[in-house]
Amino acid sequence: MSPRRPNDVGGLTSGPVKTGSHELDGWEKLITALVSSVGPGGRKITTIDEFRRAREDIDETFYNSLTYFELWAEGFVNLMQEKGVLTRKEVEARMAALKAKQ
């Protein structure tokens, strides 16, 4: 098995890199706040290293299909499930309920 995790891309070929700034969506700010709330500056349920590991554990094909903050959201849900705080099912049920209201 290759030891290379999906984040470990040094030396691989790549397409052009988009530089410059961009606006953050509201949900991107929200996921940042959620991650902080359980981290070392909040409830201390997770460490920064655990959150990094949770993101870098994501399957490579799926990892490469996600934007930066989508990776955060996926890693966050996985880590919260691991810690017994909430389950992916609960998150998905809530998302479905919110979508149905729209």
Place this chain on the structure above:
Amino acid sequence: MSEVANARFKPGDRVRIGDHNPPGHRRVPVYARGREGTIERICGAFPNPEELAYGFDGLPKRTLYRVRIRQADIWPQYKGNPKDILELEIYEHWLEPA
């Protein structure tokens, strides 16, 4: 932070980064494994992030070094200035004398 008791290496020492692939969350990039460089400084001693990544306390602390590697020693086809370097911060348990 550079005062670390029992540091195995000192600035100027030649080292080789371990060329192994243990399971788990390892932070040493694959391209750097097996490469040789020079200790540029001792950064300090910190809880082991490979343990912190799984919810353990990471103790005892591990000594962290800044390792200076020639770019030409990393990339076989490197065409830049032969003096170009890369500095990586690597924990002591990933280093052996070169």
